[in-house]
Amino acid sequence: xxxxxxxxxxxxxxxxxxxxxxxxxxxxxxxxxxxxxxxxxxxxxxxxxxxxxxxxxxxxxxxxxxxxxxxxxxxxxxxxxxxxxxxxxxxxxxxxxxxxxxxxxxxxxxxxxxxxxxxxxxxxxxxxxxxxxxxxxxxxxxxxxxxxxxxxxxxxxxxxxxxxxxxxxxxxxxxxxxxxxxxxxxxxxxxxxxxxxxxxxxxxxxxxxxxxxxxxxxxxxxxxxxxxxxxxxxxxxxxxxxxxxxxxxxxxxxxxxxxxxxxxxxxxxxxxxxxxxxxxxxxxxxxxxxxxxxxxxxxxxxxxxxxxxxxxxxxxxxxxxxxxxxxxxxxxxxxxxxxxxxxxxxxxxxxxxxxxxxxxxxxxxxxxxxxxxxxxxxxxxxxxxxxxxxxxxxxxxxxxxxxxxxxx
Numbered sequence: 001x002x003x004x005x006x007x008x009x010x011x012x013x014x015x016x017x018x019x020x021x022x023x024x025x026x027x028x029x030x031x032x033x034x035x036x037x038x039x040x041x042x043x044x045x046x047x048x049x050x051x052x053x054x055x056x057x058x059x060x061x062x063x064x065x066x067x068x069x070x071x072x073x074x075x076x077x078x079x080x081x082x083x084x085x086x087x088x089x090x091x092x093x094x095x096x097x098x099x100x101x102x103x104x105x106x107x108x109x110x111x112x113x114x115x116x117x118x119x120x121x122x123x124x125x126x127x128x129x130x131x132x133x134x135x136x137x138x139x140x141x142x143x144x145x146x147x148x149x150x151x152x153x154x155x156x157x158x159x160x161x162x163x164x165x166x167x168x169x170x171x172x173x174x175x176x177x178x179x180x181x182x183x184x185x186x187x188x189x190x191x192x193x194x195x196x197x198x199x200x201x202x203x204x205x206x207x208x209x210x211x212x213x214x215x216x217x218x219x220x221x222x223x224x225x226x227x228x229x230x231x232x233x234x235x236x237x238x239x240x241x242x243x244x245x246x247x248x249x250x251x252x253x254x255x256x257x258x259x260x261x262x263x264x265x266x267x268x269x270x271x272x273x274x275x276x277x278x279x280x281x282x283x284x285x286x287x288x289x290x291x292x293x294x295x296x297x298x299x300x301x302x303x304x305x306x307x308x309x310x311x312x313x314x315x316x317x318x319x320x321x322x323x324x325x326x327x328x329x330x331x332x333x334x335x336x337x338x339x340x341x342x343x344x345x346x347x348x349x350x351x352x353x354x355x356x357x358x359x360x361x362x363x364x365x366x367x368x369x370x371x372x373x374x375x376x377x378x379x380x381x382x383x384x385x386x387x388x389x390x391x392x393x394x395x396x397x398x399x400x401x402x403x404x405x406x407x408x
Contacts, residue, residue: 063234063259068269069094070145073260076122079145082166086141087152093166094118094145095138098125104132106199107172108370109163111190112137113181113207114280115237117144120257124178124355127363133370136175138166140186142276150272154283156189164194173197176370180204181310181352182280188289191296200373201300202366205308205352209331211288216321217313219285225278232274234262247307247351254356285312293338300342301369303362304332305350343369 066072077096084091096118108128110121118137128135139146140159163186167175177198179187184206191198213219220228238258242250264273311325329346336344345365347354354362 063266064263065266065268066260066263067267068148068264068272070117070260070264073119073145073263075119075145076125082138082169084162084165086158086162089147089149089152091141091147091149091162093138093141093147093162095136095166096125097170098129098135098137100129100132100134102132103134106132106370107134107136107175109167109172109175109177110135110137111163111177111179111183111186112139112143113183114284115241115261116181116183116257117260119144119260120356121180123359124363124366127359127367131367133176134172136167136170136172138163142280148269148272148276150275152276152279154279156186156283156287156289157193159186160190160193163190164197167197174199176200176202176373178202178204178366179206180355181207182284184208185284185287185289188293188296191298191300192289192292195297198298200370201296201298202303202369203300203335204303204355205305205310205328206335207284207310207312208289209328209335210311210325211290212285212312212314212325214288215324217285217311217317217325220281220313220316222278222282225281226274229274229277229281230270232262232265234258237261244308244310245352246357247305247349249357257356281312290335293335294340296339296341298341299373300339301366302332302336302339302342302344303347303354303365303369304328304344305347305352305354305357306332307350308352310352343372345369 064072075096077098079094079096082093082095084093110118110124112118112120118139121137125135125137141147141149141152141162142154167173174197177187177190177200179185179190179202181204184203185208187201187203188206188208191201238250238255241254241258242248246254264270306329308328309326310328311322314322314325317325332344332346336342347358347361347365350357350362355366
């Protein structure tokens with residue numbers, strides 16, 4: 001497959017000189033396979049975690065370089081391509097379609113976050129497949145192994161339509177839609193647009209449970225986002241993820257995902273990767289979903305790491321505004337109350353990516369929650385403990401098959 005080319009005529013003049021210099025300085029593409037994420041928890045302290053992250057940053061510029069569509073980075077299952085035309089542009093959407101050995105008749109669709117790819121669902125794919133679910137994990141347009149167009153009007157509605165078209169091409173008309181981070185915002189939009197085709201909604205530390213601009217986060221132009229994205233390095237990614245995603249901890253099995261992202265910024269497609277990322281950040285900031293949570297009609301499972309502090313544009317906000325953002329213990333409970341048929345599972349000691357921090361506890365909660373559709377009881381509260389600490393389940397509504405239609 002030929003890499004996407006990027007015309008610098010579409011970027012303001014102030015960026016062209018830097019872009020050309022960066023392109024001239026690109027070295028030969030280094031191919032390095034992805035390391036599968038480990039499924040066990042580390043017992044290292046926060047201090048030793050910080051040392052590990054600091055040591056890793058020494059070799060920051062010596063890491064692998066990948067193509068603009070992650071050429072050279074291996075996925076945990078065969079990658080297929082869905083070719084389609086959108087907004088007058090021929091595009092391709094990369095995806096994995098994993099069929100179980102012993103199918104249970106259900107399909108799970110995994111929607112990745114902003115700093116993630118379909119590959120980062122590796123452990124979840126294996127656990128769901130082992131439980132009998134067919135698993136479909138796409139890379140959205142603008143991300144990872146999918147097209148990165150020079151011109152595209154990004155919206156969550158457009159990404160939902162693209163995903164719906166992919167599923168229709170695979171004969172899938174009823175699925176449990178699982179979204180993490182930005183993928184949670186997309187999953188909400190998909191469920192609102194296609195309620196009769198969404199058997200269940202699962203939201204894993206979704207962003208968008210608050211409206212950042214309404215809370216005072218200043219607007220950044222696409223040009224400003226582009227400037228920021230051009231400065232992306234492995235060290236910057238690692239520091240951000242350690243503090244925000246993993247509650248101050250770091251393990252070696254997180255590093256391949258850092259290199260996955262950083263590698264695209266070391267490769268020959270840095271500019272087109274950064275440009276699409278800027279457009280996507282603008283979409284996330286300007287298109288809130290929090291005001292429509294009450295319109296979700298399907299059973300919804302919220303899996304929330306309580307140590308998460310993610311908020312788009314938080315670093316650009318004044319201190320008084322920043323202090324009000326990303327309080328996931330409150331955001332999760334508020335979302336559960338707003339969504340008519342919600343079950344909230346709280347992971348006391350985990351951050352933005354509970355599926356990576358404590359795979360055992362996370363996947364137990366996920367599989368239990370998926371198996372519980374239909375037939376939850378009202379007002380039940382239970383707890384269990386995994387490597388990530390105590391986990392509390394709040395069930396906010398009874399889920400009855402007759403409430404949602406025959407597909408349940």
